Amino acid sequence: MKEDTAAAAKYLSGLINGYTDGIRVSDGKANIAVLFVAFMMGPILASYEKFPRFLPLPVALTPFLVVYFCLLVCLVPRYPKSGKNNFVIQRNARPQDFVYVDDPVADLEQLRLRCAILSQILYWKTLFLRISFMVSLVSVVAVLILLYIFGFK
Numbered sequence: 001m002k003e004d005t006a007a008a009a010k011y012l013s014g015l016i017n018g019y020t021d022g023i024r025v026s027d028g029k030a031n032i033a034v035l036f037v038a039f040m041m042g043p044i045l046a047s048y049e050k051f052p053r054f055l056p057l058p059v060a061l062t063p064f065l066v067v068y069f070c071l072l073v074c075l076v077p078r079y080p081k082s083g084k085n086n087f088v089i090q091r092n093a094r095p096q097d098f099v100y101v102d103d104p105v106a107d108l109e110q111l112r113l114r115c116a117i118l119s120q121i122l123y124w125k126t127l128f129l130r131i132s133f134m135v136s137l138v139s140v141v142a143v144l145i146l147l148y149i150f151g152f153k
Contacts, residue, residue, distance in 0.1 A: 005104040012111035019118035026125040030074040033129070037067050037136055044143055052150045063139035070132035074125050 041064050051060060 005108055008108055009104070009111055012108070012115055015115050016111065016118060019115065019122050022122050023118065023125060026122065026129055027075060029129055030071045030125075030132075033132060033136075034068070034071050034075075037064060037071070037132075040064075040136065040140060047147065050150065051146060055146070060143075063135050063142075067132045067136045067139075070128040070135070074128040074132070078121050078124075 041061075044060065048057060048060065
């Protein structure tokens, strides 16, 4: 029993490390994407006079606002509501709040809970990153098509 618990704990610790690295990578991608979206928005605003008259400025900027919203949601830190008894986040934390219990079964359950929490965080970060990337790519293609049809005259 002790060997199975140790192997499961090692496996779950590896998953936790993978999820944590994935979360860090997605945060880096979101930070870089915020800069690229800002760089993409400048030339589009500069060539706004070349857009057709039926396309007002708020409609042209809507995809950028959607992308910024998704990227900011991706960057918001998430503090889980489940697992609060062992994942203490307080302003006035005391040493008594961090009690170690030497119970391999309880440790294994806490590792499973931490894996589930990190999996949910990584899922939502990945979803919002994909939405923002797809919206930005589609909007850039749409702007290029509009500029080709109406702007280069």
